[in-house]
Amino acid sequence: MQLSQKFYDAFKLCGSPPIARKLHAQLILSGLDASLFLLNNLLHVYSNCGMVDDAFRVFREANHANIFTWNTMLHAFFDSGRMREAENLFDEMPLIVRDSVSWTTMISGYCQNGLPGHSIKTFMSMLRDSNHDIQNCDPFSYTCTMKACGCLASTRLALQLHAHVIKLHLGAQTCIQNSLVDMYIKCGAITLAETIFLNIESPSLFCWNSMIYGYSQLYGPYEALHVFTRMPERD
RNA sequence: ACACUGACUCUUUCC
DSSP: OOOOHHHHHHHHHHOOOHHHHHHHHHHHHHHHGGGHHHHHHHHHHHHHHHHHHHHHHHHHHHOOOOEEEEHHHHHHHHHOOOOHHHHHHHHHHTTTOHHHHHHHHHHHHHHTTTTTHHHHHHHHHHHHOOGGGGGGGHHHHHHHHHHHHHHHHHOOOOOHHHHHHHHHTOOTTTHHHHHHHHHHHTTTTTHHHHHHHHHHOOOHHHHHHHHHHHHHHHTTTHHHHHHHHOOOOOO
């Protein structure tokens, strides 16, 4: 077995700061810290262990950062609530490097840090600034944006996003349907959620849970329970 | 090198 493979496996298992540091030291000693692939994995390990500063040190010392390096670091900052640093990093990213993952990380990062309004603004920037249409058709960008819309509880915006995903022919994708249902529920627009839900041949667990939540909020526990009993598979 | 980055619901007993 290759040594690099061993590092890769060890990174996958590593969940504690002392082990992370030890692996880092051994990576340097072995000379394999020249491998960007392994450095990217180390970056992810540091991020998972809540060691953002160590992650950033690895990032700065990496000679030729690729898209994985940038995006992993971006996510690391948001994960630890360091939004300003995430923003700075995003601004520093060369435009050629930025991809739909970078944008989606920004959108979801703001939302997870309690700033759904920023998510929407970022989404608008994405549509405006990235000329590549392919980059604007990533379903993950829309699931994250719709989540932010739900947090804002804006039915008006929800309808616009809905029209947008239909126009891009993303409406048949399961994750998009999940997000549409949940977005409308969070906006309190249960009729619109039902319209989507009833048109899905086999709704996912995500959808069912969103509907149950919606009914419980609007009609109380008994109606919610009624929906629950109609689920084909309960867990 | 077919390995590395972002999602969508609920839950996750401190009181």
